[in-house]
Amino acid sequence: MVALARKTLVYEWRRFLPAILAVGFAGLLQLLQLALVLGIFGSTSMYITGSSADVWVGYPGTQSVGSGRSIDADVESRILMDPAVTRVEPYIWVDGDWRGPRETGGVSVFVSGIDTATDGMMFSRVLSPALRARLDEPDAIVVDRSALDQLGVGIGQTATINGHQVHVVGIGSGLRALGGVNVLCSLDTARRLDSDAEDVGPTYLVAKLRHPNEARAVARRLRGDQAFGPYTAWSARDFARLSVLYWLFDTGAGAGVLFLAGIVFLVGAVITSQTLIAAVNGSVREYATLNALGVGVAALRRVVLEQAFWVGTLGLLGASVLGIVLMLLARSQDVPVILNVPAALACIILVMGLAAVSGLAAMRSLRRADPATLLR
Amino acid sequence: MHRPASIAVTDQPALRAIGVSKAFVSGHLRTQVLDDLTLDIEAGELTLISGPSGCGKSTLLSILSGLQKIDSGSVQALGSELGQLDLRALERFRLEHTGFVFQGFNLFPALSAFEQVELPLNHMGLTRDEARRRARLSLEEVGLAHRMRLRPAELSGGEKQRVAIARALAKEPQLLFADEPTSALDAANGQMIIDLLHRIAVTHGTTVLCVSHDPRLVMHADRVLAMEDGHILSDRRPAAPAIDSHGTPS
Ligand SMILES: Nc1ncnc2c1ncn2[C@@H]1O[C@H](COP(=O)(O)OP(=O)(O)OP(=O)(O)O)[C@@H](O)[C@H]1O
Ligand SMILES: [Mg+2]
Numbered sequence: 001m002v003a004l005a006r007k008t009l010v011y012e013w014r015r016f017l018p019a020i021l022a023v024g025f026a027g028l029l030q031l032l033q034l035a036l037v038l039g040i041f042g043s044t045s046m047y048i049t050g051s052s053a054d055v056w057v058g059y060p061g062t063q064s065v066g067s068g069r070s071i072d073a074d075v076e077s078r079i080l081m082d083p084a085v086t087r088v089e090p091y092i093w094v095d096g097d098w099r100g101p102r103e104t105g106g107v108s109v110f111v112s113g114i115d116t117a118t119d120g121m122m123f124s125r126v127l128s129p130a131l132r133a134r135l136d137e138p139d140a141i142v143v144d145r146s147a148l149d150q151l152g153v154g155i156g157q158t159a160t161i162n163g164h165q166v167h168v169v170g171i172g173s174g175l176r177a178l179g180g181v182n183v184l185c186s187l188d189t190a191r192r193l194d195s196d197a198e199d200v201g202p203t204y205l206v207a208k209l210r211h212p213n214e215a216r217a218v219a220r221r222l223r224g225d226q227a228f229g230p231y232t233a234w235s236a237r238d239f240a241r242l243s244v245l246y247w248l249f250d251t252g253a254g255a256g257v258l259f260l261a262g263i264v265f266l267v268g269a270v271i272t273s274q275t276l277i278a279a280v281n282g283s284v285r286e287y288a289t290l291n292a293l294g295v296g297v298a299a300l301r302r303v304v305l306e307q308a309f310w311v312g313t314l315g316l317l318g319a320s321v322l323g324i325v326l327m328l329l330a331r332s333q334d335v336p337v338i339l340n341v342p343a344a345l346a347c348i349i350l351v352m353g354l355a356a357v358s359g360l361a362a363m364r365s366l367r368r369a370d371p372a373t374l375l376r
Numbered sequence: 377m378h379r380p381a382s383i384a385v386t387d388q389p390a391l392r393a394i395g396v397s398k399a400f401v402s403g404h405l406r407t408q409v410l411d412d413l414t415l416d417i418e419a420g421e422l423t424l425i426s427g428p429s430g431c432g433k434s435t436l437l438s439i440l441s442g443l444q445k446i447d448s449g450s451v452q453a454l455g456s457e458l459g460q461l462d463l464r465a466l467e468r469f470r471l472e473h474t475g476f477v478f479q480g481f482n483l484f485p486a487l488s489a490f491e492q493v494e495l496p497l498n499h500m501g502l503t504r505d506e507a508r509r510r511a512r513l514s515l516e517e518v519g520l521a522h523r524m525r526l527r528p529a530e531l532s533g534g535e536k537q538r539v540a541i542a543r544a545l546a547k548e549p550q551l552l553f554a555d556e557p558t559s560a561l562d563a564a565n566g567q568m569i570i571d572l573l574h575r576i577a578v579t580h581g582t583t584v585l586c587v588s589h590d591p592r593l594v595m596h597a598d599r600v601l602a603m604e605d606g607h608i609l610s611d612r613r614p615a616a617p618a619i620d621s622h623g624t625p626s
Contacts, residue, residue, distance in 0.1 A: 004484065
């Protein structure tokens with residue numbers, strides 16, 4: 001087969017360049033906005049992804065980590081009874097009001113009361129063992145480096161949370177929160193800081209499994225029992241996704257992403273289809289000649305679609321290279337960007353969909369390739 | 377390539393138009409281009425249609441080749457009633473039986489001469505080797521063996537038209553239609569093209585129907601039809617058609 005679509009694309013690359021650029025920029029824009037949004041909102045699931053627990057147990061209907069309610073402490077024994085579970089520890093979440101030594105006004109903080117044992121699961125991926133050990137001290141807290149200015153404290157200084165005095169024993173990193181500041185302390189300290197009389201048990205129980213890949217099945221199994229009052233269980237992965245999605249749509253960022261994706265698609269498709277239509281029109285007499293010689297309209301359409309496919313592929317390639325460079329640049333500047341497989345797939349689908357729609361639009365102008373018009 | 381004239385049906389014409397009428401309507405204006413025209417085109421001949429501009433030559437060609445529908449009458453090509461074929465079947469018919477040469481060369485700028493000729497063959501269900509063999513043979517036949525790898529931008533006008541002829545010829549069609557194939561060329565190149573068309577009719581038994589108002593071409597034709605206002609005015613056969621008097625093109 002003579003590769004008409006490909007040869008034309010190579011020979012007349014100048015003509016196709018605007019389409020390739022439009023597709024590439026559409027892909028790049030989409031990629032970066034997704035990576036940025038995922039980077040920013042990914043921090044809302046840091047509590048889960050930064051910990052080594054496989055299953056989370058909490059109050060039914062909880063929509064994000066930050067909106068849990070206390071559950072019965074006796075649930076712990078029920079969970080330990082499951083043969084798949086090797087370890088369970090409580091996790092206490094307290095919303096606090098921070099009063100620092102300097103004039104910062106009230107700052108809303110998210111207090112995380114965690115097991116300080118060396119093999120504790122909570123924040124095991126972001127908290128160093130040395131810092132964790134220091135939390136054993138009563139009323140000791142650890143905060144993220146990025147929050148020091150906001151809190152108006154330095155290491156060794158004291159402040160109050162919900163009226164109780166605490167002192168900063170260490171500074172961590174990777175503990176950023178969205179909409180507030182994370183404060184880490186021991187379970188005992190957290191209980192003291194909790195001013196709500198209704199909170200009797202822990203906010204969550206997190207469990208480690210013998211085989212982490214069974215998390216979903218174990219969570220489903222644990223969900224059935226209602227013996228100790230209301231609670232439910234999620235695999236860590238599901239709960240993390242739940243948290244991120246809640247924030248995406250609660251804040252309207254998700255709608256923003258979709259809106260921008262729509263606009264990017266539209267603008268990209270207009271430019272790309274116009275370019276492809278111009279390319280078809282430029283060869284319309286040649287296409288008509290082929291049709292006169294008996295080459296079917298379907299085969300001609302395939303040529304146009306193939307051109308659209310190549311334009312999409314080249315645009316995607318350019319977007320990937322530029323995207324990776326820009327993401328590395330962003331990372332080096334501490335801009336939170338995250339790209340995962342579904343997001344990358346979404347970009348690929350958007351770009352190839354854009355190319356396909358443009359190709360279909362360009363196919364319509366093949367109707368002008370009527371061989372009778374060649375005879376005048 | 378030296379296929380015996382496969383439609384050696386001497387008693388049946390290759391093309392037959394019976395009572396064909398065709399009018400174009402644009403707005404309130406109605407132009408009757410062909411009016412009750414009846415015509416037979418014999419197989420294996422070079423038939424030339426000439427006449428003043430706007431008399432309906434190209435329209436007649438497009439009707440006889442199945443590119444345009446008629447208002448009334450009937451058209452038979454190689455024994456098939458064209459009016460009864462749908463769009464698909466017409467494409468199929470053209471793929472199997474017809475070649476075209478137009479005034480403009482209509483070559484893809486991105487393809488080499490060889491690829492221009494090979495491309496339509498790809499759609500005929502031939503093997504790759506057979507398609508390439510035919511493409512090479514017909515480019516050799518039009519005298520472009522040494523120009524096969526060049527793109528249209530690197531070819532002269534006459535060479536481009538010869539590529540277009542090779543593209544039609546490689547399909548080994550029974551019917552070859554040419555509309556003003558020489559009008560964009562100078563005298564010498566035009567001469568070469570008409571020689572070529574005539575030779576194709578003689579050696580391949582192809583029915584060649586050519587429209588031109590170039591008087592120099594008349595003596596190369598087996599039969600000359602003079603048209604005016606949608607009618608055939610005269611139908612004559614020049615006494616001694618010059619067969620290959622100008623040698624092979626190179
Ligand atoms: N698609 C069309 N719509 C309207 N009128 C048409 C159309 N095609 C042809 N005509 C008219 O039909 C008449 C014959 O056209 P045709 O192209 O057959 O002429 P011709 O003999 O080939 O002329 P020329 O030698 O200049 O090429 C012209 O008057 C033209 O205006
Ligand atoms: Mg004409």
